[in-house]
Amino acid sequence: MGYRWVVLSVGALAQGTNAAVFLGLPAISPQLQQHFSLALPQIGLLLGAVNLGTMIALVPWGVVADRRGERLVMTIGGVGAAACLLSVALGNAWIAGLALLGAGLFGASVNAASGRAVMSWFSRESRGLAMGVRQTATPLGAALTAAVLPGIAISAGIPTAFVVLAGVTAFVALAVALLVREPPGAIRASTEHGLVLKDPKLLRLSLASGLLVVPQFTATALLVPLLHGHRGMSVTAAAAIFAVAQLLGGAGRLAVGVWSDRVRSRIGPLKIVSVLTACGFVLVAALDQAPLPLLIAVLVPTSLFALCWNGLAVTEAGELAPEGRSATAIAMQNSANYLSAAVTPFVASFVAVHVAWPAAMLLAAVAALASVAVLRGQRSLRGVRHS
Structure with missing residues (x-):
């Protein structure tokens, strides 16, 4: 049973490396803006290309992972993402946008496939913690990127920063190929997957996730x-404040994962975190011109709440799936996430620049409350479900 922690560790490493791209790149947005001579909303579009690519490819990768296993999917995806990141270093803004779209298309393999590995190797009683570990790798990867990448971008330039990202991604793909395997008796899916994608509970969960x-x-x-x-x-x-917020968000994912295991529910904690997130953004909007230390004191915990919920939704999606279909269900839930992630940076940046910064914060609060409304009356399954 100890090998399951090896699989979880490698899957978490792949998840964190992927997060370095889709969450960590905003830490060098000023350098990207200067290097490509773009306005802030245009940078939002550039960063959103990663999330758009991920959203497009998630369900296909999930279906392949359920049929062929997670090692093949994550290895191919990692190598492809590394090649695309290397391409960013070689071109202008248009080439960078296409390359980041490609990095998202290939990087999507990690999200569904590593989630399937957790569902396969861990029982329901410990999945909250295990998925919390996996999901914690996301803000940790973003935090490490925020701590390291700005210095590289400032001292050596944007192309060098992307060469470094490409190298790390390729190394992790090799680790996946060497170390990840399925547990004995793992169930592979048949060719039918449509019923998974039409499950009304999964659809509501996906919508709520997209709002969050x-x-x-x-x-x-x-x-x-x-x-x-x-x-x-x-x-x-x-960037240091960004890194701190990401680290705290990672710790929060672990905490809410353990919490959900103990109360035997993912949906209940998810609703509570959503309400706390909404309250936090309302306070940030109200303190827009407050002394900077006070604003930071509210902004950091608000970011923590905004980051810590994801593992709950991913675990719930996997547990809603029939045997052998967890990757497809997780991919469905993640698709809504990445559709929202593809447009949110641009929309939020546009509102902040052309309306007001507090308006962008209030928009985030409204979306968090809307997710609670979508999940009204929905409860987690308490019986044991398989991957």
């Missing part, structure tokens, strides 16, 4: 521009 991504990516995409461009903090200091 609005505050998550508002916090992720706008934290550095808010503190640096809007309030005058240095890029390095703003």
Whole structure:
């Protein structure tokens, strides 16, 4: 049974490396803006290309993972993502946008396939913790990227930063190929998967998840521009605050995962976290011009709540699936996330620049409350479900 932790560790490493691209890149948005000579909303579109590519490819990768296993899917995806990231270093803004779209298309393999590995190797009683570990790798990867990548981008340039990302991604793909395998007796899916995608509970969960991504990516995409461009903090200091928020968000994913195991519910904790997220963004909007230490004191825990919910939704999606279909169900839930993630950076940036920064924060709060309304009356399954 100890090998399951090896699989979880490698899957979490792949998840964190993928997060370095779709969550960590906003930490160098000022350097990207300068390098490509783009406005802030255009940077939102550039960063959103990763999420758009991921959203398009998630369900196909999930179906393949259910039929062929997670090792093949994550290895191919990792190698492809590394090649695309390397291409960003070689081109202009248009080439970078297409390459980031490709990085999302290939990187999507990690999201569904590593989730299937957790569902296969861990029982329901410990999946909250295990998925919390996997999901914690996402903000940790973003935090490490925020701590390291701005320095690389400033000292060596944007192309070098993407070469480094490509190298790390390729290394992790090799680790997956060598170390990940399915447990004995793992069930592979048949050719039918339509019923999974039409499950009304899964559809509601997916919609609620997509709404919760609005505050998550508002916090992720706008934290550095808010503190640096809007309030005058240095890029390095703003990136450090971003990193702290990501680290705390990672710890929060572990905590809510354990919480959900103990109360035997994913939906109940998910609703509570959503309400706390909404309250936090309302406070951030109200404190827009408050002294900077006070704004940061509210912004950091708000970012924590906005980041910590994801593992609950992913675990619930996997547990709603029939045998052998967890990757497809997780991919469905994640598709809504990435559709929202593809548009949120641009929309939030546009509202912040052309309306007001508090308006962008209030938009995030409304989306969090809407997710609670969508999940009204829905409860987690208490029986044991298989992957």
